[in-house]
Amino acid sequence: MFKQSDFFILLAVAISFAVSGYLWFTGQREEGLFTAVWVPSILCFGIYFKLMAIRGSKS
DSSP, X not given: OOOHHHHHHHHHHHHHHHHHHHXXXXXXXXXXXXXXXXXXXXXXXXXXXXXXXXXXXXX
């Protein structure tokens, strides 16, 4: 069900989320917001490649 690449994408999301929270709560709010934007971007990137892999395996 889950491939190794899926875990790497989720790990990247978790690290980005943790760094964003750290920056936000240490007073670096602009940097925290910038890093927070990475979370949905990384998820969309992972979903896109997952869909392309599924599409490629069916044809």
